Amino acid sequence: MNLKSKIILAALLISGSVCQSQTKTTVIQEGVSLSIKGEKVGTWVGQDVFHYTLDNGTMQVEMTNFGGVISRIYTPDKEGKLENVVLALETIPDYFTKNGPHLGAAIGRYANRIGSASFKLDGDTFHITKNNGENTLHGGTKDFGQKVWKPEIYKTDHAIGVKMYYLSVDGEEGFPGNLETTLWMELSSTNELKLRFESITDKKTVVNLTNHSYFNLSGITGDVRDHELQIFADAITPGGPGQIPTGEIKAIAGTPFDFQTPKNLGAQLDALGEGFDHNYVTKRENSSELKKIAIVKHPDSGRVMEVYSTAPGVQLYTSNHMKDFAGADGKFYQPHWALCLEPEAWPDSPNKPSFPSTTLAPGEKYVHEIVYEFGVEK
Template identity: 40%
Template sequence: MAALGAGLLATGLASPAGATDDDGASTTVEPFGTTPEGTSVERWTLANGEMTVRVLTYGGVIQTLEVPDADGEVGNVVLGFPDLAGYVSDDDPYFGALIGRYGNRIAGGRFTLDGTTYQLPLNDGPNTLHGGPQGFDDQVWQATPVGDDDVAALRLELVSPDGDQGFPGTLTTTVTYSLDADSRLSIHYAATTDAPTVVNLTNHTYWNLAGEGSGDVYDQTLQIHAGAYTPVDETLIPTGEIAPVAGTPFDFREPTAVGARIREDDQQLLYGQGYDHNWVLDRTDDGAREGSDSEDALEEAAVVHDPGSGRTLTISTTEPGLQFYSGNFLDGTLVGTGGHVYRQSDAVVLETQHFPDSPNHPDFPSTVLRPGEVYDSTTVFALAH
């Protein structure tokens, strides 16, 4: 898509409006331009305590997330664009976006449900990626502030009609971003359908705890609580195997520098040009969404630490899987919020999810959602320094 032209509001040009309570939690809103189709986009700012998060109604994007380092210096730790033009461009690599209807890849863009085969549009070589070429990341969501005296919160809503990107059923989705005084950003996903369908929602934030635009993350350490992962073929579709991480570059059971083994001669790393794989999380339950309270099922999944800034990110989730993507396809052609060019491995993406291509792997945890059921998933990002 073309740039939006002179009428586009760049970051910080509009005066925010909204509600702020006496305890410091605030949820404010400002205009953030207009899509090529003429739809107005808003930017909401959630602030509480030490952290500030800016969320766009376009794609539910987390545009910036500002938090102090060990010396008290506040910095933005996520990658993004300074204006709407970057997000509506075909070059946007899903910076900070909500992903749906189906996060990650579906082989051949095809799956069979209850005897009917559905064909989705292909947008990743021979496969469908992140819900198709016009997924949830390309939609304008309806926003409602829902915070209280202690928590700044925003609810986003989207109705995806039957047949949208080839998926069956009308899917009604709400995603709530909540920021508490302990520097925890929670994302709660809920969805219902009027016909059987498949659903796998996630968020695609790119993290660099040293600061957006500061360079590669090779020295930052990552720990993933997973003894197994799902190997892929040359198109990054899972083979169906659940493979142990022991003795491989995929063993992050102990904190390990992101770049420690990323250049090893390993066929899986060659396929992904780095890490772009799903880890099977070690859970004490089954990651059940069926009949369970998502808050009760939260378990720690991963920890990222930057030794330079002292910042630590801890991710907890109700989901059974975690996709670790090491920013392999950032190639120096995109300029971010801070005016810096983004290059390979300038961030890590950690997508809590059900497994890729699950509709075509009966042994994987099911992503089927039926009428009368509620898709219920929660992920919490806790930052400390």
């Protein structure tokens, strides 16, 4: 580490954080490969918003404390060409008002759907915001992906990252309890993008947090029908009206939902006759096991992404409702131009006692870890 890097690192270790009123670019340099830059790019509801670039010498990840958004992921193909592999908006301020699809956002308090926008806890009924017909989707109209999180740059021996904090106050979107959430997002020296959510509450509540990135390993040159997908799950929780689960756990062997062995996504879309927006059962009960849940490959570029999670499910969504959506680099995103793999609890769990519980009580800690590991298959 050179003298300049030592001085910058020492100053950050003393301060322990990046001040939100910062206006200059800050750089941490670890050795010759791991670096992180942060710069203020705007304000939202009186709070400073920063853009961060994490670089490990092989790939780059861009993110912001607005909404805990992962805004870009640049990773090499088999020829070494670096391209962005997630759908994005042009600038960070664009996310303030144009991110209806939740591109790259942290989702909470409850990812996916809650039926009839209500649930019961200890005999009390809580009515939450309706924003998906009669139901609640992704936590309501002002979800975690639209909040400014308090950020702090950090480093470890083998990774750089941003730690973010958000307090969701009692009654926000109708949910009970003051929910304190910390989100760590880091890039490792071995091309792993690691996310860790931790939450505590002062009243019994429900919580289900995830990231909503839209992946296209081609470098976003077209749709994802040419991608190969494997999901390590043998069942789904089928939906009824409004895509609210019926409560059934349905085996998928031999059906268009079956990705237990690698399948061409386009062929499965054709067999299904519609887009995917379904919860896959990766565990039958809650546990802290970090489990490999999916592998995505793009044969032409050679890019590979493996997904790990501690959650009991993963929502496969194939960007069904995108049409002429103005994205970054002058591209207009269309249906099936990306796939989302949203590791999370099962939809409508608060209303399904047979599903793994999403209840969090005072004195307990909610923890969800997600890892996206990137590589190349030549």
